[in-house]
Amino acid sequence: MTNLKETASQVRRDIVRMVHAVQSGHPGGSLGCADYLTALYFDIMKHNPAFDMNGEGEDLFFLSNGHISPVFYSVLARSGYFPIQELATFRKLNSRLQGHPTTHEHLPGVRIASGSLGQGMSVALGAALAKKLNNDSSTVFSLHGDGELDEGQNWEAILFAAHKKVDNLISTIDWNGQQIDGPTDKVMSLGDLAGKFTAFGWEVVHLDKGNDMDEIVAGLQKAKSLSGKGKPVVILMKTSMGKGVDFMEGSHEWHGIAPNDEQLQKALAQLPETMGDY
Template sequence: MNLSERQLRQKAMDIRISVIESLAAAGSGHLGGSLGLADIFTTLYFNELNHESQNPKWANRDRLVLSIGHVAPVFYASLAHAGYFSTAELKTLRKLGSRLQGHPATDHQTPGLETSAGSLGQGLSIALGMALAAKHDHAKHRVFSIHGDGELQEGSIWEAAMAAGYYKLDNMVAIVDRNRLQIDGPTEKVMKIEPLAEKLEAFNWQVHECNGNSIHEILSCFTKVRATTGKPQVIIANTRMGAGVAEVENDYTWHGKPPGQQDVDNFIAQVKQSYHENS
């Protein structure tokens, strides 16, 4: 499925609205990162990933490992809008017995999930194993993983990064949500991770950077990724936490806070206005 840039922006708007509505219905969950990653997820599911929503276990599908499981709301919203299940099911987020728990869990049989997520720092190792297996089997699919920048403070990330570079896994694409914020504040005050690009390059990764809230720049970045071989790829996506809602943007206190019912109409109106201003 390849949508136009305008169609992708509209789809990102729809996904943001679903995130706001589902979190408000749940009364708990993570809003900031989910809004910030909506453009990345939209581009993946409606332009970049090779996948079939009506056949989630298709052998030739690209794999997506969500390492930062707390942004499950935007993951679920993207899956629903891509046809894996009804958008109405999004209102069951975090409810007892729902397939859409606060962190993705494969034991709930949620269509489109490749792995469970929760403890940070594990996703790159999982993606590494999948990419190695694909190389061993001469499979053509790619393995994508999505990480928070605060997550890069975990040592296991760098062990996996070293192995991926050593094995030249060019079927592996990591995406870093570089919003420069984590639950306790700015990443560079909690535990500095810069110079990030130079570190990844030293581990033999091909580094790409883009504005992670610009569909145009994201598309351009993926074009460069597809044209590069011989190395694992990483996209440093410079995003704004809470993108689309002024009260949430770049405010780390919204890391794990849902919108209240009184916020829903205002937040959705802002998301719609942002779409129309940029279309």
């Protein structure tokens, strides 16, 4: 796990540097999901950085909450999809690394444009069904924000997945309790989220330490062991928004603002450089 933890630290450095450089972007959720995406791309998924859009014979990942693009771009670059130096172009004119991932930029690793919240589950379902039709035994993974579940389209897709027995789908909910306007409990309470997914016909994996690398790997492995048995699988992953930077942790205020020069230095001082900065 040491290498995964070191990689996650470097990914967090990338995130704060990218957002600071252009004074725009979404550091909070990106930092909170750094451990999950590191585990997924560097340990759990079978994937090919050479990148074929169809993804036949390999696991696929779909980022639904596309505003956390900094963590997605960092993990893709660090796992070989495109040059690490390209991270320096984040959100700049003519960059392939737009604020929300897009497909017309032809960035390797990006299969859908995301950022219009609530759509990722439907796309992941389509990909998972296509794999079943093609007798492809690979797994489809997706990531969603908890605030994103306010979008009704999610629940239509959740119903559909169970009805069609899409058991090669593992969806993860980043349950950090924060969204752009404040705590989810105040904006729109999610209630008994595990009970909802269970009632809708899904297998539920509880990941109460979504920023603990050992727990994340174990949770993803458990989810994989439950797949292929007639039900889609959801991981309810408790994370802390802004994890790794003490003055950002747990606050919705860092959903979509960038650190200033002083704050950047404070953040980097807390995040060991382990793979070399871009």
